[in-house]
Amino acid sequence: MFAMMEAARLEALHLAQDPATGLKAIIAIHNTRFGPALGGCRYLAYPDHVSALRDAIRLAQGMSYKAALAGIEHGGGKAVIIRPSHVDNRGALFEAFGRFIETLNGRYITAVDSGTSSADMDCIAQHTRHVTSTTAEGDPSPHTAMGVFAGIRATAQARLGSDDLEGLRVAVQGLGHVGYALAEQLAVAGADLLVSDLDPGRVQLAVEQLGARPVASEALLTTPCDILAPCGLGGILNAETVGQLRCAAVAGAANNQLASAEIADELEARGILYAPDYVINSGGLIYVALRHRGDALPAITAHLSRIGLRLTEIYAHAQADKRSPARVADALAERLLYGEG
Structure with a gap:
């Protein structure tokens, strides 16, 4: 894990799980030189945890490059939620993810990505303000x-x-x-x-x-x-x-x-x-x-x-x-x- 972080020059890696909702999430923060890390949240099935980890790190690095050349006051980050085979309450799962984001004190802002929607962002927004792409903010x-x-x-x-x-x-x-x-x-x-x-x-x-x-x-x-x-x-x-x-x-x-x-x-x-x-x-x-x-x-x-x-x-x-x-x-x-x- 640390070898992957070093190769990508990743600043931080955060993991969380919530057995009550089935949440298993990874947040990769690549670079915060220009501001808090911003990047989408993927909700996908992965063959194993290493694949999910690798995806989060690779995408976070790409977001840093994108943000730097776009000239915005953000660094790059990415979140991956490993989609379980069965979810009793999708809204509760994304609310749990919102609570996870809130613990990072603004170092990471999430947004829509593969497998997620503005409705999911609305659930996250119930527990943190560090989220964009909500229904009110519109489709990017x-x-x-x-x-x-x-x-x-x-x-x-x-x-x-x-x-x-x-x-x-x-x-x-x-x-x-x-x-x-x-x-x-x-x-x-x-x-x-x-x-x-x-x-x-x-x-x-x-x-x-x-x-x-x-x-x-x-x-x-x-x-x-x-x-x-x-x-x-x-x-x-x-x-x-x-x-x-x-x-x-x-x-x-x-x-x-x-x-x-x-x-x-x-x-x-x-x-x-x-x-x-x-x-x-x-x-x-x-x-x-x-x-x-x-x-x-x-x-x-x-x-x-x-x-x-x-x-x-x-x-x-x-x-x-x-x-x-x-x-x-x-x-x-x-x-x-x-x-x-």
Whole structure:
């Protein structure tokens, strides 16, 4: 456990259980240099406790990098609740988790993530104020999509010489809350939309409402396009798929798009511009952080527009140094967090 913490440069790890509700929770606090750790709460089944621990640590580190480059006054953290096979009272379980968060005295603020909802955050909020993404604060997904849209425009400018998306062929993989909201913005901008999703109903909706063209999920990565926008599960870019891509750039909302750091170098070698996922998809984090602080929507929207500027900066450094934007983003984040890189 301590070896994993040291490798990730994790500040603290907190564990709690509550037999009465079935709660088994892990909170990983990676870095608090710029403020309290902020990160979502996952509620998932894990094959073992080590897998849950590893997930919390890895994600907390990624949140620190995301927060640092987003320019918000927070560090990175992550919570994992190991979903039991049976729960008598889900609300009581999340209330117990809220009491756990309260014991940390504000060092960690939680939010929605895989397997959790605003209703769960409402239960947590009954016992601590160190929670965001509640029903009253609203869904961060549209704001994530706004940031990704700004990032796609910056990527198009850097790779194709113009941020005008009219007629640009953009392939959106995954039409969940963020992916569909992104597709809507791309359609308004006049992009030629290709879409795929495991749910045929979502694809049909995009065809009918947005004029998108459907592509089978297994064929999307090999379909010629200007920009590929992964908005589904992570790890989509791996040793097998990266050689099959037929796009000029990859810029999407999915977390952990690269199966390994070396994949970024392979994309660079192929001349495919990669928008580092934790930079382009930081709109949701920006929204929940600033909303929790009490900022008004115009101020939040103005901050979201900086995502494109940050990507432009990263692309310029990458071109000058002849390195992958992913390597440059990591170095910039580490310089901010540790004074190195």
